[in-house]
Amino acid sequence: MQRERVSENVYWFQSSVYAQVTAGVIAGPQWAVLIDTLALPEETLAMRDFIESELNVPVRYVINTHHHADHSWGNSFFPGSTIIGHELCGQFLMEKGRPALEQAKKSNPALRQVKIIAPHLTFSSGSISLRVGKKNLVMMPMLGHSIDGIGIFIEEDRVLFAGDSFMPLPFVVDGDIDELANTIKRIGKMGLENIVQGHGDIILRGEIEDACKDNLNYLSAIRKAAKTAVKRKNPLEYLAEIDIESCGKSRVFLGGLAADLHKRNLWYLYQLYAEDEQSIEVNPI
Numbered sequence: 001m002q003r004e005r006v007s008e009n010v011y012w013f014q015s016s017v018y019a020q021v022t023a024g025v026i027a028g029p030q031w032a033v034l035i036d037t038l039a040l041p042e043e044t045l046a047m048r049d050f051i052e053s054e055l056n057v058p059v060r061y062v063i064n065t066h067h068h069a070d071h072s073w074g075n076s077f078f079p080g081s082t083i084i085g086h087e088l089c090g091q092f093l094m095e096k097g098r099p100a101l102e103q104a105k106k107s108n109p110a111l112r113q114v115k116i117i118a119p120h121l122t123f124s125s126g127s128i129s130l131r132v133g134k135k136n137l138v139m140m141p142m143l144g145h146s147i148d149g150i151g152i153f154i155e156e157d158r159v160l161f162a163g164d165s166f167m168p169l170p171f172v173v174d175g176d177i178d179e180l181a182n183t184i185k186r187i188g189k190m191g192l193e194n195i196v197q198g199h200g201d202i203i204l205r206g207e208i209e210d211a212c213k214d215n216l217n218y219l220s221a222i223r224k225a226a227k228t229a230v231k232r233k234n235p236l237e238y239l240a241e242i243d244i245e246s247c248g249k250s251r252v253f254l255g256g257l258a259a260d261l262h263k264r265n266l267w268y269l270y271q272l273y274a275e276d277e278q279s280i281e282v283n284p285i
């Protein structure tokens with residue numbers, strides 16, 4: 001696990017074992033707020049150990065940026081803390097997370113002690129704030145990668161923990177591509193010092209404009225490819241030729257997982273647009 005200081009009392013962690021997933025902590029004088037847990041218990045526990053022994057404070061709040069396993073399955077390692085998330089994050093953890101964890105436990109003994117804990121405090125629109133020492137954290141919905149995403153903005157530092165709304169390779173399979181494009185545009189206009197992505201490295205002020213453009217261009221490229229595929233005789237052969245580089249991204253991103261995520265993006269969008277096409281034929285207006 002990598003660790004870096006982002007600003008005063010704000011730290012960032014990045015997994016060395018799974019898809020460069022990240023988490024963060026904001027420490028106050030009496031207690032700390034954790035943003036997301038990591039994919040495997042050993043890394044989540046190492047993070048907890050750092051907060052308790054080096055920063056000398058307990059974790060009082062855990063904020064889940066969304067319900068995906070690599071961000072929220074460590075909640076149970078912070079008993080006594082209040083978990084905060086989007087209303088749908090709680091619903092998805094109970095409906096999808098619980099059975100998925102039972103399944104995952106069969107093949108991964110490292111997950112044996114993991115329990116799904118849904119957020120205790122939820123919201124679904126507007127924003128909520130939390131004061132930690134001298135810092136004001138503002139939580140707001142940031143949708144597109146999933147429909148339960150939230151971002152956490154540290155006002156004093158102009159740092160945004162974007163969750164998976166910002167990734168080296170945008171991933172839309174559990175969300176909505178148009179909503180994600182809007183979210184990325186919104187993030188680009190926030191006047192940020194840093195974007196902490198849900199996976200990958202921290203984006204610095206001078207890199208933000210290009211990072212937003214790159215991600216928006218990628219979304220346009222896959223949207224266009226999937227729509228073109230629907231019109232082709234051999235859509236699957238056509239899609240197989242649309243490699244990640246031709247959409248402006250690199251396969252080395254996310255510890256090598258990027259090429260696979262790219263294929264899943266294309267396949268998901270193709271199915272979505274093909275369904276739209278069919279329903280137009282079946283129900284002409």
Ligand SMILES: [Zn+2]
Pocket residue numbers: 066068145146164
């Ligand atoms: Zn995710």
